[in-house]
Amino acid sequence: MTSQERNSLMEIIRDLSYEEREVTLASGRKSNFYFDGKQTCLHAQGGLLVGKAFWQEVKAFAGPIHGVGGLTLGADPIATATSIAAALDGASVHAFIIRKEPKGHGTGQWLEGRKNLPAGSRVVIVEDVTTTGGSSMKAVERARSEGLEVVGIVTLVDREEGAREFLEGENSLALRAVFTKSQVVG
Numbered sequence: 001m002t003s004q005e006r007n008s009l010m011e012i013i014r015d016l017s018y019e020e021r022e023v024t025l026a027s028g029r030k031s032n033f034y035f036d037g038k039q040t041c042l043h044a045q046g047g048l049l050v051g052k053a054f055w056q057e058v059k060a061f062a063g064p065i066h067g068v069g070g071l072t073l074g075a076d077p078i079a080t081a082t083s084i085a086a087a088l089d090g091a092s093v094h095a096f097i098i099r100k101e102p103k104g105h106g107t108g109q110w111l112e113g114r115k116n117l118p119a120g121s122r123v124v125i126v127e128d129v130t131t132t133g134g135s136s137m138k139a140v141e142r143a144r145s146e147g148l149e150v151v152g153i154v155t156l157v158d159r160e161e162g163a164r165e166f167l168e169g170e171n172s173l174a175l176r177a178v179f180t181k182s183q184v185v186g
Contacts (some may be wrong), residue, residue, distance in 0.1 A: 037128025
């Protein structure tokens with residue numbers, strides 16, 4: 001990813017994903033600002049740049065990395081874009097999706113894309129935004145229960161509200177952020 005592409009991605013995040021308004025976050029906390037990462041990830045240029053940025057971060061982990069994914073819905077476009085960016089770079093890194101509830105019919109599975117990732121596969125959890133790290137840990141725990149080895153987490157924006165300390169300190173998981181709140185909005 002070039003510095004120009006990185007700057008373009010940051011501008012798309014500022015324009016489409018950042019809002020100053022009262023919201024309740026997934027953690028239950030109240031906030032006066034919000035990052036809706038899906039707006040950036042589902043934008044044509046934004047999605048392309050997200051894939052490149054995440055692939056760059058995923059490559060920083062000790063390899064091999066077999067898959068990228070996380071909790072539906074925020075991780076879905078990121079995992080797909082990252083998998084495509086990896087393929088364009090000559091690497092085979094499969095996307096996967098972790099359901100919030102097990103499939104209600106058929107196999108009753110929690111993880112989509114399972115046939116591409118046998119037990120022991122090394123994976124990276126992807127997120128659009130991290131706040132406390134709680135959602136990331138849910139994804140980590142579910143992936144581990146499916147027999148996957150989680151080597152780290154990558155987020156589009158770290159809100160800088162405790163996720164790094166929780167994930168790296170208490171849980172010994174590396175968190176890589178494409179951007180932090182401070183970088184995006186000061």
